[in-house]
Amino acid sequence: MAQPIISFKDYGFQYRAQASPTLHHINLDIYPGEKVLIAGASGSGKSTVGSCINGLIPYAYPGESTGELWVGGKDPKKESIFTLSQIVGTVLQDTDGQFIGLTVGEDIAFALENDCIPQDEMKLTVEETAKLVDIDHHLAYAPHELSGGQKQRVSLAGVMVEHVQALLFDEPLANLDPAAGRVTIELIDEVQKRTGAAVIIIEHRLEDVLWRSVDRIVLMNEGRIVADMPTKAFLADTKLLEHGIREPLYLTALRYAGVPITEELEPQHVNSLRLLEEHKGQVRAWYQKNEGLGRAKEQRRELLSVENLSFGYTSDVQNLKNISFSIREGEMVSIVGKNGAGKSTLAKLICGFEKPTSGRICLEGRDLLGDTIKERAQRIGYVMQNPNQMISKPMIWDEVEMALLAGGMSAEERRERVEDTLKICGLYPFRKWPVSALSFGQKKRVTIAGILVQQPRIIILDEPTAGQDYHHYTEIMEFLKGLNEQGFTIIMITHDMHLMLEYTPRAIAFCEGELLADTTAAHVLNDPALVRRANLKETSLYTLSMACGIENPQAFTERFIAYEEAHRQRQEG
Amino acid sequence: MARVALNYIKRQSPVHELTGTTKLVFFLAWSIVSMVTFDTRVLVCMLAVGAVIFKVSKITIRDISVVLGLAAIFLLLNNLFIYLFTPEYGVEVYESRDVLFTIVGRYTVTAQQLFYHLNITLKVICVVPIALLFIACTDPSEFASSLARIGVSYRAGYAVSLALRYIPDVQREYRNISQAQQARGIDLSGKDKLLTRLKNSVAILLPLIMSSINRIEVVSNAMELRGFGKEKKRTWYMQRKLNRNDWLAIALAAAIVAVGMTVTFWDGSRFYNPFL
Structure with a gap:
């Protein structure tokens, strides 16, 4: 067996500013040419x-x-960061920064x-490496002229010029739209095949990373490695569910249908699944049994309407072209589409x-232009x-105040309003606390409270769950759902297909300034043409339902979501 | 995107084709001479040369009108204050006193004072367009390497480059934050009292500073991970070799320094005195 390129032996680490260690007894070997995913919730120590x-x-x-x-x-303690940077190339999470x-x-x-x-040699290397990641036609571009996915290619090329033996990706999907994320995973795979470098991906979005095969998954929790096994075995184990990581949707659907997840099932990719006729039958039976599930909401009156809206930051470019749609009272809507759409x-x-x-933009029939x-x-609140x-x-x-x-409110009125808002947001117990003592998710609530206190009719949230692991994601989204149930109308701009499916019955998709579709979330993701144009990604549920011979994948998706929601409520209650 | 008052304007011209180093050397030489000299003859000659360079550069007055306007206002104020505080400075310098008329009290207008103001104005008119031209014609990518070539430490040089890289990002961030804060009742328009406005601007600056600190951490990590600061020297992807025109331009800069300084100090004073 070859020497591992990276080897942790009973390793522990404590940051100078922290009271207790962040990592405990880490034992991990990564070999040349391997592709390893390090997964775990926020704060699990995976970034450390x-x-x-x-x-x-x-x-x-x-x-x-x-x-x-x-x-x-080499021992990192004795070497400089420069020596290490020639062995391991790192692509950080923030594509722009x-x-x-x-x-x-x-x-x-x-x-x-x-x-x-020397410059001549440098120009050659840059040219070659840029070709490798397919960015060679953009060498003179400034960062603001590039998309998030292109910036990531540049970062990757930037570390590949060193001919590193290992590539480390820190949450490579966090800032990308779904389609760009998929391309990134494909690119990482290609680069690895061509260079033979070991690849380490740190990410909590399991299903997205597994779009291309991964040799091994290392699961971390509270500073310890709780699982380190081949992908297949890992997925057949239900351990991951306890650690704030979401299993791929197709596997959840199979489990709901009563299909046991085993290694023989080849669970690592939705296209690799080896479903027996018996399994497909189980899925179909589950689908038929849950026929009643699905969402039907009564139609409320129109709250916000956008009519033939056009806009451009400069006179020669139109960033929005003739947009029309309306939002009804009490709705929860996703706005989706490519970065820059x-x-x-x-x-x-x-x-x-x-x-x-x-x-025009009208609220309750009144033009807001003036x-x-x-006012x-x-x-309308914006978060x-x-x-x-x-x-x-x-x-x-x-x-919040x-x-x-x-x-010009009286102090008494203000106190009442702030108290009410803090109660709605579950922040009342913390009312005397400094903001700095809160977690990211709680801070998010504070900002939402700061908007809610004005008692808006509509709240618009920009990427409410970006960069959050499954646990925090659920926390934020359940909170927003609660607000929605209390009568607030919520509009979310998002890249997260799960969010759109699970929490918003309706989705509006944009592409290059045009409104592509205004329909149910399940429909958006089950229409391959639409998925492609809006730079989204179809769900694996679509693929699974096709494989099981279910002729209406959209209904399958809807039933799955409704079932899951009921399931979650059962667990909580 | 917001209109940037002053930035690199890509055009095809002999001035653009010069390397950043050449332009930097030329700009420094030019600035030193026009700052040191009060010799009207030198200034007028430089003004003529400057006009030719401006013409050659294919940058138009319109491209840089915003900054020119600001410079004009500054110049006006500068002249005004010089007169307010030292109405007799010209008399002192030129050692003679020809009163033209009196405004009020000690504020007499003398030919010497007017001549002094003329020289101040000429100096500014000499420097400002060349400085603007330097910025408008130099590819920002060449700044850092140019500074390094004239002997500035590359770490300092790269700081300039990083500022150019991140200023637009910070501007965008500022705009986003200020819009979101305005939506929470923070008014930055002129309606509120100055004190309230100052307080309100903190509501934008605090988040902006927090996000900038975060940005700095990311950038410095990214730079260290790619070996910045490893060696005493570094090479530059965008550096160009000096060619014939560069040497000619540098020679011209040297000539301006030599001739300008000689003429200026010929009679032992920075000032050209037509009154004696």
């Missing part, structure tokens, strides 16, 4: 493992380590420049941050993606 491998620990994040760690036969150069070519060349490689622009127009070139941002905010972009007061109470201060 990544930082140990690439040398950010102890170089940028000092702390105490125990046990042994070998990277390419890690783009250092002013253009693609410069960014790819960055490591070579630091190595003092105009989703956020639409939200900005509705909130009045930008003025439309033509068309209203200022502040609109009384009725940004990252809570840190909104929180501007150190104390929770002040943060902020929007009321400008309104």
Whole structure:
């Protein structure tokens, strides 16, 4: 057997600023040419493992380590981060932040420049590497001219120029739309095949990573490795469900139908499944048994209507073209589509941050054009993606109260409003706390509370669950669902297909500034043509239902979601 | 996207084709001479040369009108304050006093003072267009390597490059945050009192600072992971070799320094005095 390229031996680590260790007794060997997925919930220590491998620990994040760690036969404690960077290349999560150069070519060349490689040689290497990741036609582009997926290609090329022996990807899917995420997984696979480097992917979105085969899955929880096994065996084990990781949807569906998940089933990919006739029968039987499930909501009156809306940031480009749709009271709607399709622009127009070139936006039949941002905010609230972009007061109470201060309310009225809002958001027990003591999900609630306090009719959320693991995702979404049940109308801009399916009956899909579809979420994902144009990704449920001979995949998806919702409620109740 | 008042404008011109290093050297030489000299003859000659360069660069007044406007306002204020505080400075410098008329009290208008103001104005008119031209004609990608070539440490040089890379991102972030905060009743328009407005701007700056700190962490990690700072030197992907025109431009810069300084200091003073 070859020497492992990375080897942890009873390794433990404690950050200098932390009271207790983050990693405990890690034993992990990664061999040349292997492809390993390190999965786990937020705070499980998976990113810390990544930082140990690439040398950010102890170089940028000092702390105490125990046990042994070998990277390419070297001890990171004794080597510089530069030596390690020639063994392990790291692609970070933030596609934009890690783009250092002013253009693609410069960014790819960055490591070579630091190595003092002569310019002629450097240009050649850049050219070759860019070809490898298919970005060679964009060498003179600036980062803002590229999509998220393209930026990721650049980052990948930027570490590949070093001819590293291992590639480390830290949550590569977090900032990408579904289709771009899929392409990324394919690209990683190709690059590995061509270079033979070991690949380590840190990600909690299991099903998305498994789009291309992975040799081994390492599951982490609370700083320990709780599972380290071949993909097939891992999926046949139900262990992962206890650790905030979501199993692939097709496997959940099979389990609901009573099909046992075994290694013989080849569970690693929906296309590799070896379903026996008996299994298919079970799935069909489950489908028929749950016929009554599915959503039917009564039609409420129209709240927001957008009519023939067009807009462009500059006069020669139209970012939105003739958009019309309406939202009814009490609805929960997803807005989906490729990065840059105009989703956020639409939200900005509705909130009045930008003025439309033509068309109208009406709330309860009244045109909003003359209203200022502040006036609109009384009725339409906007929550940004990252809570840190909104929180501007150190104390929770002040943060929530902020929007009321400008309104000329009495102190008593304000107190009542803030208290009510904090109760709705489940933050009342924390009302005297500083914001900094909260988790990411709780901070998100604070920002939502800061909007709700103005008692808007509609809340627009930009990517409410981006970068969240399954546990936090569920926490945020159940909270939003609760708000929706209390009568708030909710519009979400999202890349998350699960979110759209599970929580929003209706979806509006955009593509290059045009409204592509306004229909049920299940329909969007079961229409292959639509999926392609909006840069989405069909669910594995679609593939599974086809494989089982169910002629209406959309109904299958709807029943699955309804069943799962009922299942979740049973578990909670 | 918001209109940027001053940035790189890509055109085909001999000025654009010069390397960043050449332009930097030229710009520095030019600035030093026009800052040091008060010699009207030198300034007028430089102004003429500057006009030719401007013409050759194919950058139009319209491209840089916003910044030119700001510079004009600044120049006006500068002149105004010089006069308000030292209405007799010209007399002191040129050692003679020809009163033209009196405004009020000590504010007399003398030919010497006016001549002094003329020189100040000429200096600014000399420097500003060349400085703007330097920015408008130099590919930002060449800044860092140019600084490194004239001896600035590459770490410092790269800081310039990083600023150019991330300023637009921070601007975009600022706009997003301020819009979201406005929706929460934070008013930044001129309606509120100054103190309230200052307080309100904190509501935007705090999140902006937090996100910038986060950005810095990501960038510095990304740079270290790719070996920045490993060696004493580094090579540059975008650096170009100096060719004939570059050497000519550098020679011109040297000539301007030599001639300008000689003429200026010929009589032992920075000032050209037509009154004696």
